[in-house]
Each structure stands twice: as structure tokens, then as C-alpha cells.
Amino acid sequence: MQPISFDEAETYEPDDGWRRVAMAGSDRFSFEWFEKPPGHSSPMHDHENEQVCLVLQGELTVSTDDDRVTLGQYDSVHLDAWETHRVENTGEERAVGLDVFAPGRSFDFWTGRD
DSSP: OOOGGGGGEEEEEEEEEEEEEEEEEEEOOOOEEEEOOOOOOOOOOOOEEEEEEEEEESSSEEEEESSSEETTTTEEEOOOOOOOOOEEEOSOOOOEEEEEEESOHHHHHHHTTT
């Protein structure tokens, strides 16, 4: 067993108000808690990982090349590996969510980008 304390977990804060926290996981899957301020959007991107995004608080709009869906509290979406997408807080309050990735990944995905 390998417990991870939220307050001591690795964090990544690329933009003001956009924070990601690495939760328990492995090289086979990983969990990232995140928060986004109103109006914030990740860039369009893709990755080798399948992804499930679960909204815990607020509203998030997930866009792909072919579709767009707005998720409310406890709604989720599955994204295939290499599916180009972005996640945007289209609500008026802070959005909080949980991303699950398979295979697992580290914050190197973001920090190693050009």
C-alpha cells in the first residue's frame, strides 16, 4: 500500500488558478485532482493515455475535433488515446475535477512540452 496525502502530493500549477495534484497511481493508471478558474481552458492537445474526466464541482466543457459536451457536477467523459481535446471552465465558479489516465503519466507531459 502506498498512501498519498493530498497536502503533500506533487503539484503542478501552470497558470494562475489552474492547479493539478498527483494522487495515488502507477505506471498503469494515474489520478490527477485539478481546479480551473472561470474562463480557463487547456490548449488543444492529445496524448497516448486514455482519459476519464469527472467533474466534482462546477462546470467543464470538453471539446474534441468532432464534438463538444458540457459537464456538470458528477458528470464524466471518456477520451480515447490520441483524441485531440481541450477542457474549459465555462461556468462562473471554480471548477474541480478528477482525471484518470491509462497508462499512468507524470507532470512531465506538461513540463516537457515545447
